Every structure is written in C-alpha cells, then in structure tokens.
Amino acid sequence: MVDEYPLNEQGDPNFNVGGVKRDLPPELQLEQLVSYIEATYDDGPNYLAMLPDRITHAAMLMLGSAVDHAMPATKWAGDVVVDKHELGAVLRPSEPTGKWAVSVWDGPANAKEMAWRPDVAAVAELSGTTILDVDNVEDAQRAVDQLSGDVTAWILQDAPVPYAADYVFTFPTTQSKQGLVQTSHGSGLEGTEYYAKGLISTPAEIRRRIKEVADYLR
Template sequence: MSETPDEPQVIHDDATGRDFVVGGTEGSLDEEGQLGQLAWYLNQHHPAPDLTPPWAGGTGDRVTCDDWAARLPDRLTHAAMLMLGTAAGHRMPGVAYLGGITADDLPGLGVVFTPSEPTGDWAVSLHGGGWWRGAGSCLDNAWRPGVAAVAELSGTTIIDVDYPLAPEHPVTAMRAVTRAAIAHARQQGARHVAAWGESSGAALAALVAGDIDKLLLTRPSLHLGGLPDVVRGDAEIPDPATWPRTLIQVGEQDTTVPRFRWAEHVAEVLTYTAQHSIVTPTVARKMAKDAAAFLRG
C-alpha cells in the first residue's frame, strides 16, 4: 500500500478488536488515537526485526536492525499521511528544523553539528540501540537528522559521538570516547557542556554525569544489569543526587523500557504520547523543541 486511497477505508483488526482507517480519519483523533493508528499500520506493514541483543538470545543481525531503524522516520511520515490525512503537517524534526546547520567530521569522535546562530554552549549526543546497534545507516538516516534539528533549534553545537559498540567493545571504551568528546568541546571554549542520550545512550550519558553541566535523557534505559560482565566491567550509574540539572523525556506508551522512578525524582520529567520507537511526527517535533529549550535554558 503506497498511495492514499480516494476514499478512507475502514479495516477491522481482529487481534486488537479495533477499527483502523486508511486514507485519513474523519474528525479529529486525540494523540493516543493518532499513535494507535500509526502503530497498527507500521506493525502490519513494517514489523520490527528481533532487536534483542545477541548475548540475550536475539536472532536479529546488526545490519538488518539498523536498516529498519534508518527507514523509520520516513515511514512514520508516510504512515501519518496515510492514516491521519494530509491536512496536518507530518514532517519529522530532522526535516522540519534543519535551517542553516552545518555538519563536519570530527575524526575519532563523530560529527559536529554547528547551528546557524551558536550560543557558545556545546553538547555531546549518544544514540540508542541497546549497546550493540544504532550506528551505520541508522545513525545517518534516523538519529543524526534529529540531533541536527535540536542543535539548530537550541543554538547548541553538538558532537554526535560515534562510540564503539558491544559486544566487541566494553563500556569503558564507550565512556572514554564520550569523555574525549566532552574534553574537545571544552577545548573549543564551550560555556557549558551537556550530554544527551537516547535509550541505552542515556545510560552512557549518565555514566559521564560528573563531567558535564546538564543531562538530557530521552526514553532512557538506565539498566546495566543485562550486559555481559565482560562488556559492563565495573560500570555503575552514579547516584542521581550527584547529577547536574537533568531533563528526562518518557513515552507514556513505552513498553520497551520501564520508568526509572529512582532517577526521575531528582529530574524534570516530561511525558509524551509515544512508544519507544513509534511516535507521531507532531509529538516528535514537540520532543525536539522541548529538548532544545532545555539545552538553551
């Protein structure tokens, strides 16, 4: 199904007992209803591969998982146009907010995104992916466009860190390259340096909390217990009481990671109508704007 039908089509899904409208809904759906429409469509037409890490018995391979994630932003936009109609704007942040951003390779660290009006503040960003994926095609097509958007919206110069992945590399190696990126930002005269991580990248950001001035955690997965001992080493999430000013962004329909209440009690927490990977473009833009406001504030 690649084109919007001339007339909306109602499809009954026996598995959920719900009706789904392809071709745009009549009337308005609330955010939860919109998310349900998108999630159903994507699960029907673009189901996720097995994203379980290999050390936990997963059967998926890194390239397949990264390619699925790389296509997700465009598929979210396409699904929104099909399921919610074309009247509303369905651009993802990485399309809507790029402005005059520039990107330059930073050998050994990643890519630095410089906004058109830099404030002098810097950040390092850390992709998700369960510690073992999230680089490759996913990095360039899914994660980094959103990083660029937040950089432009906030005026923050952001180093997106291409850190080494498990199981080939331990957490100590990931933390070392992250700290090297923070040091580079400070060497450039940064007024403040923040760390922004998504999912497992949020745990990596928390591991360097003592080196930064702000901490931004998006859909955080802060549990290290599932990592093999050889990967985890002696890594421990520091006591949240020692963290700098922190914002946590969580999805109310996220069933992939739990809420980490022990961290939330010391942070500002914003909740969104979102699953872990699936979110409407409208809510994705709000999350990007909120992230930018935190980095700018």
C-alpha cells in the first residue's frame, strides 16, 4: 500500500502542492495531514486553538481540491445562537427539539472558543439539541442538575464525568460501556472508530464524528 500511495511530503522532490489526484484510503489521508502539521507547527499555547484552521490548510495542500475540506461549523453551524451562561455558553439550534446536553472538555480557554465550541455548535444545529458547554469542568455536574429532562453529557477526552441520563465519550483513554463511545483507530477500546491522532483528523472524519454525535442526540 505504501508503494501504491507514497506520502506527498514537503521536502521531497516529488512534493505536489494541492496534493495529488487520487483517492487515498482514510488512514493514509490522516498520515499525510499529520506529516504536514507536525513538520510545520510547533507546540505552544495557541496550538489547539489554531488546529482547525491548520487542519483545513494542511488538507488543502496535501489532499487536493477534489476532497471536501469543510469543517463542521462552516458546514452546519451558521444559524446557531450562542448565549452567555453563568457556567459557560449555551448553543441554541435554529430548530430546537427541547432536548438538552452538557458538553465538557478540560482544554484551554482559547481552544474551547476556537476549536471545541464550533464543533459543539454543529452538533446542536444538526441534532436540534440545546447544549450548555461549561467553562470549567468542575461545574459539569451543576450544569446537568440545572437543566430539565433527561440530559446527555458529552465528554471530550478525559474530562471529569458528571452523573447524567446518557453519555457521549469522544476519544476517551479508558473504556466506557455506556452511551456512544468514539475512539481513535488502534486505541484498543470498544466503540465507533475514527482515524485520528490526538485531535488531528481529516475534515471528512471530523464531520463524520460530529454527525454521529448529532444523530445520537436526536
């Protein structure tokens, strides 16, 4: 497979800006993205906040124009209204169903605003679920308790888990038997697998992951 789909790497004399005209398997698309991002960007305080834009840029360079590079927020979240809340932000879809969820990620504030909440907004719009995203993970249980009805908690990575009626776990490092579990390919955990390295995935895989969260919340 490697010979059939050689990496389109910067520095290689055969490097092709804009990718090459071929349909790479998902795992090799991820390999192309990771290769570019790790070679181009250093870790730093703004790394996670800038990651969505960098993924889009890397995908355009490495995967080519034949691939849809739209991120979930660009594609789906345009009509979401964001209201301030004492515990964080409430993301209201254009056609709310009355269902509520609480989203929890123990990430830096700038990354919450620029990387995490746009994905939460896309899920809200696709599912019709109003989502309270907490600023501080310590407030997750308080957020669930404030809301009416059966509240689903959506947990990214290893944020603390509040008691809730149902769960979505995205990229956990320990196994959960409850709710929707989204895992990285090769993690060894049971759940729906996605090609990802940390929070890096192709735009197509990110859209698939976000859409499946929305489908679960409907």
